[in-house]
Amino acid sequence: MRDLLIFGRNGQVAHELAELAPRARFLGRDEADLADPPACAAAIRAIAPLAVINAAAYTAVDRAEAEPQIARTVNADAPGAMARECAALGIPFLHLSTDYVFDGAGHLPRDEDAPTGPLGVYGATKLAGEEAVAAAGGQWAVMRTSWVFSAHGTNFVRTMLRLGAERDRLTIVGDQVGGPTPAADIAAAALAILWGMQADPAKGGIYHFSGAPDVSWADFARQIFARAGMNTKVVDIPGTDYPTPARRPLNSRLDCGRIARDFGIQRPDWRMGLARVLQQLKDRS
Numbered sequence: 001m002r003d004l005l006i007f008g009r010n011g012q013v014a015h016e017l018a019e020l021a022p023r024a025r026f027l028g029r030d031e032a033d034l035a036d037p038p039a040c041a042a043a044i045r046a047i048a049p050l051a052v053i054n055a056a057a058y059t060a061v062d063r064a065e066a067e068p069q070i071a072r073t074v075n076a077d078a079p080g081a082m083a084r085e086c087a088a089l090g091i092p093f094l095h096l097s098t099d100y101v102f103d104g105a106g107h108l109p110r111d112e113d114a115p116t117g118p119l120g121v122y123g124a125t126k127l128a129g130e131e132a133v134a135a136a137g138g139q140w141a142v143m144r145t146s147w148v149f150s151a152h153g154t155n156f157v158r159t160m161l162r163l164g165a166e167r168d169r170l171t172i173v174g175d176q177v178g179g180p181t182p183a184a185d186i187a188a189a190a191l192a193i194l195w196g197m198q199a200d201p202a203k204g205g206i207y208h209f210s211g212a213p214d215v216s217w218a219d220f221a222r223q224i225f226a227r228a229g230m231n232t233k234v235v236d237i238p239g240t241d242y243p244t245p246a247r248r249p250l251n252s253r254l255d256c257g258r259i260a261r262d263f264g265i266q267r268p269d270w271r272m273g274l275a276r277v278l279q280q281l282k283d284r285s
Contacts, residue, residue, distance in 0.1 A: 005049035008056035016187035037081035062245040064121040075125035080132025087138025099146040104249020111255040120246035150183035151280035164232035174218035174236030178252025179210030182273025208254040211270030
């Protein structure tokens, strides 16, 4: 898609988008810093693409507690400015969001209409970004996802492989449950949504997309070690035994029925994605 503009260059999803859409125009921080929302809007206006994806964000969940203003600028003000510019140009805009917009209560999957209630600054700023995108009008989509992993960047899979090589026993949170989601599948789904929106201007809105089956962090770690051929033992602990500056939702299960209905996109099996990532890391080493 030569006429696709993507904000973000080095993140996990942006890296996978570059594999799937190599002809797209990618803007890194040196060309469009999300800390400067008017510059992001100006970049869209100057390039005049046929569609825009925002794959960039402030993702330092704990640090955001001490940096609420920059987190809000990047996660809320910048997407809002992008969405307003896209609406003015009459082009589709897709923005990536997170399960952290919810409070994590209960045990059932949350659909797109479920009440939100972020537990910290990161989730609150991502929710504000969703609201800014929706308020801009035009044709827009927000894709909420969870527990992103890939062979690139900082993520749970790479962290477990590193720690597992150093220790024979790890304590991992066992009462937080969600759907690990391969970044490659997020990238493919984002492109499919954009194509669907271009084909049908009536489509758009908020969509959930996460890997299946839902699993705890501890069980996810066990799968990582088993598939990597490592003998590291995993011991479940409650999240209260691993305090962090920002609270994490216990229930990150997402109901992904709407994206299947509107675009035919099914939840990916994260176990297949994990196998691909482990092979990529093996090939790289």
